[in-house]
Amino acid sequence: MPHLSLTDLSNEWLSLNERFPSDTHQFVLTFFQNNAKMLSERFYEAMLSDSGASKFLSNEDVSQRLGSSMQRWLSGLFASFDQDAIKRLIAEQRKIGEVHARIDLPLHLVLRGARCLKDSFASLVKNEALSGEQRIQAMRFVSDTIDLTMEIMGQAYSISHDRNSRAEEAYRLFAITQNIANEKDQQRAAVLHWENQLMFDQAVGKKGTELPRIQASDFGLWFRHKGVHAFEGSAESTAILDVMDSIDNVLLPLLGTDIEDAESPVQRISLLHDLRDKVRSILFNLDSLFEQNNELESGRDVLTRLLNRKFLPVVLTRQIDQARRQKTSFAVMVLDIDHFKQVNDTYGHQAGDAVLQQLALILVNNSRSGDYLFRLGGEEFLLIAVDMEKSQIKRLADKLRESVARETFRLPEGKTLNVTISAGVACFDNHPDHQRLIRKADDALYQAKSSGRNRVVIA
Structure with missing residues (x-):
């Protein structure tokens, strides 16, 4: 189904408004402006009860700013009546949907929040001096308006999320440098440079905490932040990560320990052989990864090659x-x-x-x-x-x-x-x-x- 245009959406919003009498409009507008803080607090209380929301709401600064943003959103949701104002309101909902897609906020959390707002309004409006018909009209107006905003946000979310997914897949396939053969040589050299530095530092008696970690080396930074994405899902990539972890957290602490008994030279030689085998394993898997991947040039600036x-x-x-x-x-x-x-x-x-x-x-x-x-x-x-x-x-x-x-x-x-x-x-x-x-x-x-x-x- 094709996405609705801005004009179609604004006409639909105007039509929704016209289905309800002016006194319903005025009551709902005043209610939301007066109770925005309470509704916002109920909204975030319900959202934080979902473990999946902690990733997005745990930061105190985020929570504080989101609370004030939610209050502004609630206060303005029912304040637009002419087409130009409604178009601006639609643009705001689209922007919110794009932000949700950008931070990868799960859609079910957004819908949970909408349901919470409708339930909160339904429970609070019972205390208002309204007739039964007026209360029903107000609840329908609020529910239909929130549903429409969710449709608009969802449409923008879908478009943006699809675009992000295509870009992510393209990036996964993208060769990190302009020449994959050069990158292979550079990263092999970086591994060997780290190994030589380690051997020197170990020979001059540096302790375990002073020995250079491979995950913090030039190669380690490149592989953890770039290589794992370019070669995502491969067994070789997982093997390299596991070997680096073993080197940093098992071998290097042992190499930096003073072994005072008679067998210490034998033990140290055994550790160095183990280290050499692990380095060879990294190089073998690295070669295999580069052989499996071809260069893709899209995504690189033609002039600077960045x-x-x-x-x-x-x-x-x-x-x-x-x-x-x-x-x-x-x-x-x-x-x-x-x-x-x-x-x-x-x-x-x-x-x-x-x-x-x-x-x-x-x-x-x-x-x-x-x-x-x-x-x-x-x-x-x-x-x-x-x-x-x-x-x-x-x-x-x-x-x-x-x-x-x-x-x-x-x-x-x-x-x-x-x-x-x-x-x-x-x-x-x-x-x-x-x-x-x-x-x-x-x-x-x-x-x-x-x-x-x-x-x-x-x-």
Whole structure:
């Protein structure tokens, strides 16, 4: 069945309103405006009784803001009478449905909330001085209106959820780098680099807690945040994760323990053989994964070879889910080139493209394999820094800014140029909606640019 247009929906809402007398309209409007706080509290009390809702409502900040948003929604639900006002109300319901899809809020929780509101109104309206017919009319008006809002939200939810699902499947199949053979070589080298570093640290007598963890290594970050998504569902991917866990939580503590009896050299050699076997297992499974997957180019910016914004919602949704499950943090950094329009106007668009390409290379060289780099469009870029706290992201942002400021950008015809960047940073605060995180980073970028450029602002 085709989705109803905005005009069709507004006509249906007007028709619904016209089925009920004006005194019913006025009573319901006044009732909801006067009792919005009580209805909101009952709504969230019922929602929190469902274990599935804890993922979305457990954060105190979220709960407080949602409570005030729910009160505004309830107060305005019956306040629109002409077609223009109703169209604005429909647009609001659609936006709510899109947010629900973006944070993957189960549809049954939304419908449970609607049922709770209707039940709450039915129980409260019994105490009002209304005739039996007036009470029935008010209950029908409220029930029909809430049902219609659920249809509109559900329609927007369905469209957005389908779009997100297609993007997620495309991302699962997407080869992480522009050349899968190069990525294979790079990640094999990263594993071997970690092994060599470990052997050196172990030889000089570092303790177990000082030995480098493979899950925190360049390879470990890349595989846990990117590889597992690209190779999702494969036995080899699971095997690599299990081996890394065994290395970090079993082998390394043993290697860092002082063994004082006569057999300690034998035991240590046995542990090192076990470590070598596990590293070989990682490399074997890694080779197998790369052999099974072909490169897909859609989703990569043609000019800079960074990811384009096609997969940004999928990556952020996955990152939020992982951070919430593992109690970790990450940060989003939005940055752009200061006065980039002057570069194009003065030197031409070919020179502007050269600057963008060189900036992309600086960003790649100064970030980690597990991080994500996007070109959002024009001169704007976005970095997702995984497993990173607020104190760490400030150092990284300043490092990027200073690296760009020191660089001499080479333009066509032998010309050179120095440019600077401004950056806005937002750290994950356990809120499930990734759009809010991006907006906070955008706002911080605006502050950085309006306060003089060539600086970093953290939201």
